[in-house]
Amino acid sequence: MTDPAPFSRVKIRTSGLVFCGEDIALIRHDRPNGSHYTPPGVH
Known part of the structure; x- marks a missing residue:
């Protein structure tokens, strides 16, 4: 079966x-396994 909405x-x-x-x-x-940095607006 194929995914009806592959880009959903x-x-x-x-x-x-x-x-x-x-x-x-x-x-x-900050995460339990370490920290990382991202630019504002990225989750």
Whole structure:
């Protein structure tokens, strides 16, 4: 059986980079297995 809507799981997101001089704004995500950073707007 084929999936009737193969793109129903596609998610469109936007993000941006915020610069202040040589600094870049990032969001820190703390998880039990460690932390990672993403630009604002990404989940």
